Amino acid sequence: MTYSILVVDDEESLRYTFRCFLEHQGYEVAIAANYEEALAALPAGFDLVFADIVLGGWTGVDLLREARLRGFDVPFVMVTGYPHIDTASEALRLGAYDYIPKPVKQETIVRVARMAIRHHLVSKEKDQYRSNLEAIFRSVKDAIVTVDRGMRLIACNAAATTLCGITKDRVEAQELFCPEDCQHQCLKLLEETLVKRQPIEGQRFVCRRQGQPDRIIAAATSPLLDQLEGFDGAVLVARDETRLDHLERRASGRRSHLSLVGGSAAMQRLYSLLEALSEVDTTVLITGESGTGKELAADALHRGGHRADKPFVAVNCAALPETLLESELFGHVKGAFTGALRDKEGRFQKADGGTIFLDEIGDISPAMQLRLLRVLQEKVFERVGDATPIRVDVRIVAATNRDLAQLVREGRFREDLYYRLKVVHLELPALRERKEDIPLLVEHFLGRLTARFERNPLTISQEALDTLMSHPWPGNVRELEHVLEHAAVICRGHVILSDHLPADLAPAVPASAAPRTVRVTDEAALIRDALVRAGGNKTKAAKLLGMSRRTIYRKLDEHGIFGDFK
Numbered sequence: 074m075t076y077s078i079l080v081v082d083d084e085e086s087l088r089y090t091f092r093c094f095l096e097h098q099g100y101e102v103a104i105a106a107n108y109e110e111a112l113a114a115l116p117a118g119f120d121l122v123f124a125d126i127v128l129g130g131w132t133g134v135d136l137l138r139e140a141r142l143r144g145f146d147v148p149f150v151m152v153t154g155y156p157h158i159d160t161a162s163e164a165l166r167l168g169a170y171d172y173i174p175k176p177v178k179q180e181t182i183v184r185v186a187r188m189a190i191r192h193h194l195v196s197k198e199k200d201q202y203r204s205n206l207e208a209i210f211r212s213v214k215d216a217i218v219t220v221d222r223g224m225r226l227i228a229c230n231a232a233a234t235t236l237c238g239i240t241k242d243r244v245e246a247q248e249l250f251c252p253e254d255c256q257h258q259c260l261k262l263l264e265e266t267l268v269k270r271q272p273i274e275g276q277r278f279v280c281r282r283q284g285q286p287d288r289i290i291a292a293a294t295s296p297l298l299d300q301l302e303g304f305d306g307a308v309l310v311a312r313d314e315t316r317l318d319h320l321e322r323r324a325s326g327r328r329s330h331l332s333l334v335g336g337s338a339a340m341q342r343l344y345s346l347l348e349a350l351s352e353v354d355t356t357v358l359i360t361g362e363s364g365t366g367k368e369l370a371a372d373a374l375h376r377g378g379h380r381a382d383k384p385f386v387a388v389n390c391a392a393l394p395e396t397l398l399e400s401e402l403f404g405h406v407k408g409a410f411t412g413a414l415r416d417k418e419g420r421f422q423k424a425d426g427g428t429i430f431l432d433e434i435g436d437i438s439p440a441m442q443l444r445l446l447r448v449l450q451e452k453v454f455e456r457v458g459d460a461t462p463i464r465v466d467v468r469i470v471a472a473t474n475r476d477l478a479q480l481v482r483e484g485r486f487r488e489d490l491y492y493r494l495k496v497v498h499l500e501l502p503a504l505r506e507r508k509e510d511i512p513l514l515v516e517h518f519l520g521r522l523t524a525r526f527e528r529n530p531l532t533i534s535q536e537a538l539d540t541l542m543s544h545p546w547p548g549n550v551r552e553l554e555h556v557l558e559h560a561a562v563i564c565r566g567h568v569i570l571s572d573h574l575p576a577d578l579a580p581a582v583p584a585s586a587a588p589r590t591v592r593v594t595d596e597a598a599l600i601r602d603a604l605v606r607a608g609g610n611k612t613k614a615a616k617l618l619g620m621s622r623r624t625i626y627r628k629l630d631e632h633g634i635f636g637d638f639k
């Protein structure tokens with residue numbers, strides 16, 4: 074390939090010398106006698122410019138500056154006499170490749186021309202390579218974050234902003250990579266890589282960032298190597314595998330659905346129903362004992378459907394007195410009552426476009442029942458102290474641990490509202506009815522506790538697990554969660570033992586000692602106890618046990634429990 078060179082000099086003899094030496098080496102040479110001619114020639118495109126520092130009223134540095142301003146990316150070599158050596162070094166600062174002193178020598182001209190052209194080609198190639206890399210960095214869907222040896226952010230791509238919430242200004246400020254609101258798994262991987270200077274291959278974990286849905290993340294880290302200094306930091310590549318995880322679990326009998334954990338048949342049925350109901354706007358009534366996960370189920374309905382990116386607003390209807398509940402739900406205008414100092418938006422308005430979860434619906438007053446009925450029928454309400462109707466698009470999910478049908482029979486709950494609410498009814502199973510889920514729930518909660526207390530992974534001994542398996546769990550999953558938290562606080566090592574469990578949990582009989590007998594005996598004892606507490610009334614006992622009437626009759630039969638029970 075032939076390279077072309079522009080020689081700019083106001084001395085004809087020098088122009089001639091350059092031309093001879095360079096043409097002899099196979100370069101194409103163009104000549105300019107002054108600043109203006111040089112500027113006029115530049116658009117033809119050259120691989121190198123030799124410019125004299127002194128060019129009539131102008132200088133070679135002026136030419137370089139103007140060439141850069143006009144966007145000509147061509148290397149410059151300045152030619153200078155001794156008195157102008159300072160100007161030459163200024164030219165270097167402006168980006169000139171080199172300068173050669175007068176009188177010029179053939180071998181210097183030829184050597185500098187060859188090196189300047191080669192250097193320019195290599196750096197262009199590097200720029201191209203870098204911009205390709207940057208384009209890839211920007212466009213990949215995986216989050217990429219680099220940190221220096223002190224864990225300060227060096228760079229991140231757009232996907233990292235979305236996935237990890239790392240903003241550009243944090244990178245510019247070289248902040249520490251410390252996502253306070255997630256559970257630090259990424260942080261740990263990076264720290265390990267910085268310490269061991271070894272890559273860590275794909276780890277999967279749940280990422281919990283405040284105000285964000287939980288995500289399943291697959292992450293890997295590698296040391297960053299700098300050619301000059303060697304080890305220079307670490308890079309994290311993280312991928313959102315929530316959907317993949319979801320599909321995998323679905324294909325293999327699911328162990329969880331969004332925040333709900335459990336692989337039992339009852340939970341599989343629940344997951345399928347939740348998925349089917351997520352896509353429609355039907356009002357859903359969720360019942361089940363306290364702590365069975367009614368709020369999590371409502372949340373799953375919301376997050377699994379098209380309203381997921383809109384608000385999910387939960388209201389505990391039993392927590393507020395009637396007047397406050399009314400203004401909380403529907404809002405009020407300034408002066409509507411003493412203390413109403415300004416207008417207030419109600420929860421229904423806050424939930425517009427999303428879902429409102431009305432917990433403990435069985436506890437609301439008759440007046441509130443009537444108002445709610447109207448919202449359900451017409452999707453319209455008025456703020457307290459204002460007659461203007463407000464229309465909202467809100468999906469209503471209600472929950473109760475009370476027997477609403479019984480309340481209707483007793484005249485304490487409006488029948489029309491009951492039927493409006495229970496367009497679809499989801500009954501959450503009590504934990505004692507799905508004890509096979511206990512090991513999975515234990516694993517889930519221990520994982521969360523490990524992350525929360527930032528300690529090494531906790532496990533549980535078989536004996537302690539047996540104890541948990543034989544407990545009747547009147548407080549359901551919430552009780553199990555609290556028991557494990559208690560145990561995690563007391564346990565100093567990595568393994569939770571029976572001794573770490575609260576004293577009021579039933580002592581276990583080792584699983585190896587005829588587990589069937591253990592389970593059956595436990596259940597029979599439980600039923601007898603409930604019957605005694607219910608004064609022999611089977612319906613009441615069934616209620617105490619969280620069983621249906623049909624179930625208790627079947628179980629009485631199975632265990633051969635007869636006697637003076639109604």
Ligand SMILES: Nc1ncnc2c1ncn2[C@@H]1O[C@H](COP(=O)(O)OP(=O)(O)OP(=O)(O)O)[C@@H](O)[C@H]1O
Pocket residue numbers: 332333334335361362363364365366367368369370432473474550551554
């Ligand atoms: N299937 C589950 N998987 C994981 N955690 C669960 C599950 N069910 C319940 N929990 C946990 O148990 C606790 C109680 O759950 P939640 O508040 O949803 O129950 P609830 O039925 O609405 O209770 P309440 O009737 O007392 O309001 C929460 O901390 C929740 O995270």
